[in-house]
Amino acid sequence: MITSSLVPKMVNFLIDYLTSGWGLQFLSAIGTSLMVAALGFISCIVIGILCTLFARSGFRGSVALVNLYTYVFRSLPDILLLILIFYTLDGAIQALLNLVPGMSDMRLSAYVPAVMSTSIVLGAYATELFRAGWADIPLGQHEAGRSLGFSPFQTLVLIILPQVYRKIIPHLGSLCLISMKETALLSIIGIPDIVRTASLGARSTGSPFVFYGIAIAIFVTFAILCSRIFAHLERSARQNRAGA
Amino acid sequence: MSLLLDYAREILQGLGTTLSLFVISLAIGFVLASAVAAFQIRFPGIMARSVWSLMFCIRGVPLLLILYVVYYGFPLLSFIRESFLWSLFASPYWCAIICLAFVEMAFTSEIIRGAYNQTPKEQVEAAKSLGLSGFQTFRVAILPAMLRNGFPPYTTEVILLCKSTALAFTITVMDIMGYANEIRARTLDIYHPLLIAGGIYICIVVFTRLILSTLFNLVAVGGTEAEDRA
């Protein structure tokens, strides 16, 4: 039943693809989603590392502050946070631009607050991840680094982070996948990502299964690639540790 | 201040919808997940692997997309429109529940499977050597260990589901997020309605965590009792 209705629709879609340019739309949507996902993934890792360092810095209240961040952000719906942060940042950035003379009529691309809000939301997950990984590193590793004369930054980059990385690779894989899935929410804000393009196409052509099908295929492909890549990373790290 | 109270009163109308979305999809999702996990454990090999792959794919697709497919796509299928299923898929509320339960199944089945695989083999062997039947072994040796191992990740998953219910507003379900969003659209006031909604969600999550940790303590103790009785 499904296939009988799908085949002519596939054919129709191919004709539409050649004439109306949905293919190009999808390509640019994939580009948008991948870009936002990649930037979000990278900056949420940076946020995670910075928050972990801040929580371990010993400043009064730093632990409580980081706990508050992760607890609140892991309790609130992502879409609610995204809308809140997106509009706050959008307004703030625009207000800042207005302060600079001659820039007042410049509109900043909506991608900037979009990527920033995604990163802040995902940063809460990354922070918990890095804090857990960090807690597993024995204090002796820090001490050995210091006693060999490494600066705190060198100890971090050469000794601590490589070990944290090896411990959390599988979780980084799922964080990467979540980053990609999170881009779907941006369609609600109006960013032309994969989901938005698919639903626009579905509505304007009246063949939802083709468009949604393509969107699903893209996400599934990404999930498979993601799991392959991170499984490979994990394997190579394990071989490393097992030694020659 | 009175404006905020008005907002709060309006948004709270969606509380029942959010809670029922959450609880019903949690229950259905858990039953489905148990079935899927049991199937994978019972029939290892190609069958289990293909089921696992299917679950993997579902986990890779954003919930929003699944909601769109079910709500906007399914009504176009004639066999749905012309059968009893129509009454189900015509309602955005039930569409949301079906989607949430579907995604919940994919995530929870993996948690259950993981918890099962973590069960120490010696305990199972010890139970079998005492002459317990298959089901008794499961109840006495496997289940308590599974509960202990699976509960922490399941708690995380339940909270994630609770957060996911907020997406139901995208298919016109009037839950907490739905009412907040309506006020936002009507008054162009972004902060107040969303912050009030956020406060309500935090309360729900805090209560959920409380209930789950109480349950976990009961189960952890109960699990050892079951072993003692046997």
Added chain:
Amino acid sequence: MTATACFPMSHKETGSMNETSHAPAIEITGMSKWFGSFQVLDKIDFAVNPGERIVVCGPSGSGKSTMIRCINGLETFQDGRITVHGQELTQKTRALDSVRKSVGMVFQQFNLFPHLTVLENCTLAQRWVHKVPRTVAEGIAMEQLKKVRIPEQAHKYPRRLSGGQQQRVAIARSLCLRPRVMLFDEPTSSLDPEMVREVLETMADLAREGMTIICVTHEMGFARSIADRIVFMDQGRIIEEAPPAEFFDTPRQARTQKFLEQVVR
């Protein structure tokens, strides 16, 4: 303890090697340290001459580990001062860095970097802290690994090595930086008994070469054969300080006698 027989050397023989230099390698004056309201170190006065081998012993919780960790700046102290080769140890990063460059430290738990091979463990600090080119650093590392008698393990990861081997790598790793003083914090306490000897032998080799050594240990046989002086600590104070023969045979303090009765049976 039968370990004495393992280290046939007289401390008097090599002790004279460094007598030309008069400035103490390490000088601690009036150092006190508190953890909250609990005083861990109480007015420690203590000096080590270049080339001297000091063994610090005492019951657990006596503050002996804390004291040598202070010398390396791993712990802060609230009162008094420490000078290492004439340079005062402050909490300023620059002073700490230059002191750490001349002081090597070996830990109870080895603390090798698990994500790096043995060779990389030995070259990492040379390359990043001392800016030694890679090939030179590897040459130095292999030299030190030969000295601790495990050059064949250079390309393995620490996890594949026995505890004794790991500790010897840790010693080599410190030696690669050409320290003038070596601190050992209970280097054999987490080793299986059969591996204690290989580590002690490595340390004896070092002592024979005239390295300044401060070692916290419970290996009394080692202490007797290697040390120039033995320092006994209890409750954050230095109770007794004497050459090994005097320390073991005619201890002056009652607490020392009691400790020796418990340790040397």
